[in-house]
Amino acid sequence: TQLLEQSPQFLSIQEGENLTVYCNSSSVFSSLQWYRQEPGEGPVLLVTVVTGGEVKKLKRLTFQFGDARKDSSLHITAAQPGDTGLYLCAVRTSGTYKYIFGTGTRLKVLA
Amino acid sequence: DAGVTQSPTHLIKTRGQQVTLRCSPKSGHDTVSWYQQALGQGPQFIFQYYEEEERQRGNFPDRFSGHQFPNYSSELNVNALLLGDSALYLCASSSIGQGFDNEQFFGPGTRLTVL
Numbered sequence: 001t002q003l004l005e006q007s008p009q010f011l012s013i014q015e016g017e018n019l020t021v022y023c024n025s026s027s028v029f030s031s032l033q034w035y036r037q038e039p040g041e042g043p044v045l046l047v048t049v050v051t052g053g054e055v056k057k058l059k060r061l062t063f064q065f066g067d068a069r070k071d072s073s074l075h076i077t078a079a080q081p082g083d084t085g086l087y088l089c090a091v092r093t094s095g096t097y098k099y100i101f102g103t104g105t106r107l108k109v110l111a
Numbered sequence: 112d113a114g115v116t117q118s119p120t121h122l123i124k125t126r127g128q129q130v131t132l133r134c135s136p137k138s139g140h141d142t143v144s145w146y147q148q149a150l151g152q153g154p155q156f157i158f159q160y161y162e163e164e165e166r167q168r169g170n171f172p173d174r175f176s177g178h179q180f181p182n183y184s185s186e187l188n189v190n191a192l193l194l195g196d197s198a199l200y201l202c203a204s205s206s207i208g209q210g211f212d213n214e215q216f217f218g219p220g221t222r223l224t225v226l
Contacts, residue, residue, distance in 0.1 A: 097159050097166055
């Protein structure tokens with residue numbers, strides 16, 4: 001069974017700090033997605049990475065796909081209270097339409 | 112564009128009862144997936160519907176069933192409710208034309224509490 005482990009599970013930081021969250025697996029994936037979920041809402045797709053070593057930037061968020069396509073990281077620069085939420089990574093199981101989500105990192109940015 | 116809508120927002124049932132949750136996909140989308148999200152965890156894939164048929168199923172018992180209508184809307188039915196079925200149920204829609212790695216748009220979910 002494929003498992004996506006995310007770390008840390010919880011993170012509470014002050015506004016302006018930098019942080020990195022991780023998504024790890026022992027399996028190789030063709031692509032990986034990152035989502036953010038706010039309370040009372042469904043997850044919203046932030047980015048899809050498809051190439052080993054790929055780096056994508058979305059304003060203050062930097063996403064990296066591992067060279068071996070088994071892991072990924074999300075780095076936030078100068079975090080803001082609006083970044084607060086549950087960050088989830090997800091992959092599609094090879095040859096199927098089934099998506100597996102990671103365990104999530106719950107981020108709280110204090111003003 | 113209304114996006115993905117789900118109803119009801121909240122629901123309270125007792126053990127053994129049956130429940131039906133509803134989802135309307137984003138305009139232009141033809142594929143609907145259902146997920147169960149327990150408190151503090153990531154969503155778990157229940158099944159996906161396309162062309163009114165269940166195309167893919169996750170590791171959920173037969174108590175969980177679904178339906179997709181000609182207008183692409185979908186229902187999730189859960190029979191013989193257990194306390195462990197308490198969760199946020201999310202619906203996600205996508206378009207088959209985008210291929211395997213299509214972008215899923217999620218609704219706000221239905222919070223089901225089983226007492």
